[in-house]
Amino acid sequence: MARLVAAITALPTAIPLRTGGFVPCPSCDGQVRYDRWHRGASLCCSTEGCCEARFNIAAGAVWPAKRLGAEA
């Protein structure tokens, strides 16, 4: 769970819809791939078992929000 929070924190804030990319994983030597679409987002580290998650996001919401750590 801590790795997942760290990975989310490493993402750029307010990812535009229908875009994705990679950021260096803060927990290992891998790369975290992220994708953002209309009603959700996903992230997945290139290192198996590191971190992976999908999110359902309300339409029009900004994700990740700048202060995500407080609620995660």
Ligand SMILES: [Zn+2]
């Ligand atoms: Zn990782």
